[in-house]
Amino acid sequence: MTALTLGRDQLAAWELLTGGWLLPLDGFASPAELAAGLPRVTLDLPADVGTSLVGQTVELREPEGVRLGTMNVAGAAPAPWAGEGTVHLHGAQAVDVPAVRYDHQDLRVTRDGAPDDVAIVIPSGRPLTSVELEGLVDRGRSRGSLALVSLVGDAPADDTAMHTLVRAHRLHADRLRAGGVDVHHIVLPAPPPVDGEVPAVTALATSVLAGEHGRVEWPAAPVGEIDTDVAALLARRNPRPDGAGLTIFFTGLSGSGKSTVAGAVMARLHAETDRTVTLLDGDLVRQHLSSELSFSREHRDLNITRIGFVAAEITKHRGVAVCAPIAPYDATRRAVRDMVERHGQFVLVHVATPLEVCEARDRKGLYARARAGEIGSFTGISDPYEVPGDAELVLDTTDISIAAAAEQVMAALRDRGLLPLGASPVAPASSGKRQDSTA
Numbered sequence: 001m002t003a004l005t006l007g008r009d010q011l012a013a014w015e016l017l018t019g020g021w022l023l024p025l026d027g028f029a030s031p032a033e034l035a036a037g038l039p040r041v042t043l044d045l046p047a048d049v050g051t052s053l054v055g056q057t058v059e060l061r062e063p064e065g066v067r068l069g070t071m072n073v074a075g076a077a078p079a080p081w082a083g084e085g086t087v088h089l090h091g092a093q094a095v096d097v098p099a100v101r102y103d104h105q106d107l108r109v110t111r112d113g114a115p116d117d118v119a120i121v122i123p124s125g126r127p128l129t130s131v132e133l134e135g136l137v138d139r140g141r142s143r144g145s146l147a148l149v150s151l152v153g154d155a156p157a158d159d160t161a162m163h164t165l166v167r168a169h170r171l172h173a174d175r176l177r178a179g180g181v182d183v184h185h186i187v188l189p190a191p192p193p194v195d196g197e198v199p200a201v202t203a204l205a206t207s208v209l210a211g212e213h214g215r216v217e218w219p220a221a222p223v224g225e226i227d228t229d230v231a232a233l234l235a236r237r238n239p240r241p242d243g244a245g246l247t248i249f250f251t252g253l254s255g256s257g258k259s260t261v262a263g264a265v266m267a268r269l270h271a272e273t274d275r276t277v278t279l280l281d282g283d284l285v286r287q288h289l290s291s292e293l294s295f296s297r298e299h300r301d302l303n304i305t306r307i308g309f310v311a312a313e314i315t316k317h318r319g320v321a322v323c324a325p326i327a328p329y330d331a332t333r334r335a336v337r338d339m340v341e342r343h344g345q346f347v348l349v350h351v352a353t354p355l356e357v358c359e360a361r362d363r364k365g366l367y368a369r370a371r372a373g374e375i376g377s378f379t380g381i382s383d384p385y386e387v388p389g390d391a392e393l394v395l396d397t398t399d400i401s402i403a404a405a406a407e408q409v410m411a412a413l414r415d416r417g418l419l420p421l422g423a424s425p426v427a428p429a430s431s432g433k434r435q436d437s438t439a
């Protein structure tokens with residue numbers, strides 16, 4: 001049986017669908033359901049793959065391979081919202097596992113497990129202010145039970161911002177209970193409003209919770225300050241920009257100077273900051289993380305994606321990752337940037353020393369061997385290098401000293417406000433201070 005691995009947004013959709021939050025939709029939407037105005041919760045695939053599955057039963061899996069259920073694929077219709085050459089599958093679904101989530105399980109209920117008597121539903125993707133909470137205490141007391149809904153969208157289980165939001169809402173729920181309000185706190189994997197626009201899927205899920213007798217009330221623009229306990233939580237979890245982690249990613253031809261400049265920058269960082277600094281050098285990674293990989297395009301991309309994964313983890317934990325692979329492909333470098341920027345800062349340094357200079361240096365004798373045809377697919381000789389268009393710094397080491405090259409990198413970091421790096425972890429905000437709700 002063909003298995004399809006669901007992406008992040010599809011997993012969130014699966015959790016909502018199987019939880020009964022999008023009824024009458026109980027599976028990925030068909031063209032008829034979309035035409036009837038139901039939200040666009042669809043299973044999109046490239047057209048060639050999708051159409052080949054019509055008439056088959058496919059397994060739906062989550063990324064670690066756990067089988068979530070099956071779909072008897074009845075049809076594949078064009079999905080222009082996902083781009084040209086894309087279709088969405090529809091058909092009867094059977095559910096084995098509603099969701100594989102271990103975080104905030106006490107708050108992730110299905111529609112059947114949620115209360116039926118909610119008078120007011122307050123969905124929010126941000127912490128609420130003291131003024132808002134006071135208003136809710138008044139309304140909750142006079143009008144009955146209240147559901148506070150944390151809108152976490154498709155945030156994965158390692159998303160710090162998501163955990164911070166849910167923990168802030170837990171504190172809100174405590175405060176409301178202390179004020180005598182009957183409050184239910186629920187986590188829904190539905191996206192929060194963007195610029196005041198409530199996504200259709202969220203509008204449906206919250207109205208399903210409100211039922212016939214309840215009412216959904218969207219908090220307006222935040223007014224006032226955030227309670228001190230919540231502000232302290234936010235300060236710990238959302239570090240100031242100087243508390244965030246950093247990845248410095250060197251890219252360039254073999255012999256351009258990536259390792260040498262990276263080493264000199266590491267020395268400067270060690271001297272100037274308390275952060276941990278980790279080197280992910282091309283050669284070292286290939287010995288330890290990627291020893292089985294070749295230099296085919298596919299394997300180079302895999303190698304860079306591994307480096308990006310580790311760099312993103314280091315950045316998430318507020319360390320500094322210094323990467324120095326060739327990384328010849330633009331799309332892969334951009335994917336790494338995306339992975340890292342979810343957690344902190346990313347600085348791309350293109351070490352643009354010309355091929356002639358790299359070849360003349362030929363530190364490892366590899367260019368001579370590549371020219372002699374002893375090494376195939378050698379970057380710059382018989383394999384491509386795509387020049388980055390998004391580098392924060394372009395550095396040519398032909399005529400400068402190693403120290404001068406390192407200083408250019410440090411200056412680029414300073415110019416972007418990334419140096420000096422604050423201590424890590426960031427100390428909790430002292431009590432008594434209040435934090436603006438937009439922070």
Ligand SMILES: Nc1ncnc2c1ncn2[C@@H]1O[C@H](COP(=O)(O)OS(=O)(=O)O)[C@@H](OP(=O)(O)O)[C@H]1O
Pocket residue numbers: 253254255259281282283285286295299300301303304324325326327328364366375376377378379383
């Ligand atoms: N075919 C081919 N092309 C390019 N480079 C080659 C090749 N074969 C071996 N080497 C040596 O491997 C180092 C590059 O590995 P990377 O992991 O940085 O390459 S990549 O980013 O995956 O493309 C590179 O190291 P650096 O000189 O440090 O860049 C070379 O020493």
Ligand SMILES: Nc1ncnc2c1ncn2[C@@H]1O[C@H](COP(=O)(O)OP(=O)(O)O)[C@@H](O)[C@H]1O
Pocket residue numbers: 252253254255256257258259260261324361363397398400401402403405
């Ligand atoms: N300003 C400079 N910056 C970096 N390397 C330099 C510089 N000037 C000369 N070099 C020499 O160039 C070579 C670069 O090699 P390396 O750092 O291993 O490159 P890569 O990691 O890109 O393959 C080293 O032999 C280094 O001593």
